[in-house]
Amino acid sequence: MRVNSTFKGLSDDTKKDILFFNLPIVKPNNKNISLGCQLTLKSSTTTGDLIIEMSKQIGTTKKGELVLPTFDHKNKCSFTLSPFESAKIVKGIENFKPGKLEFAHKNAKNPKFINIIFSVYKENPQMQVEVNAKNGETPIRYSIYLDESEIEVFKEFLKSSYSPIYKKLYIEGLYDSEFEDRFSAYEERFKAMETKLNGFLEYVKTSSKADKEFKQKVLELLSK
Incomplete structure (x- = not known):
């Protein structure tokens, strides 16, 4: 049986860091808590697919002199994008101009409508990730704005999600x-x-x- 040398000699923790990423982007709003949100980019531990999670801010907690945001991870919104949807967003980022991309996931277990909105704020590009879903029968909206550096990271994660090289690395x-x-x-x-x-x-x-x-x-x- 052949064992690939890519991971040979690496510890289990190092392998997990390479294969299973988990990157939170936190945008609290302690003045208007309903506008705070956390977006997390993570990989499925079974397929390697990119999973995008969004959690709304529900309050704050004090830690010493710090006031830290708290998020409703129990009622988070999770979704994946197809390779074609991901590529469409990547192209939108690379050819940045104000506009909107819409993706309707009507056949998902929990149907949702995903909007990627490109705009400029104080001469700087920004991208809004907006998801309209339901918590039971109650409509719920998740929204977060990403700045230029966060947009770049988001783009690279999307690109890797449909890259044959990444899939090969994950499987091996x-x-x-x-x-x-x-x-x-x-x-x-x-x-x-x-x-x-x-x-x-x-x-x-x-x-x-x-x-x-x-x-x-x-x-x-x-x-x-």
């Missing part, structure tokens, strides 16, 4: 990790079996209770 890395985990498990089992077998062999060699003919047959069997 996951394969190597699973192989090593299985190999380690089997190695432990074989060691345990070897210990038991050696104990039995020692018993056969030294026990006065074991029949001489039986001893001979066991030793012949083990020598094959």
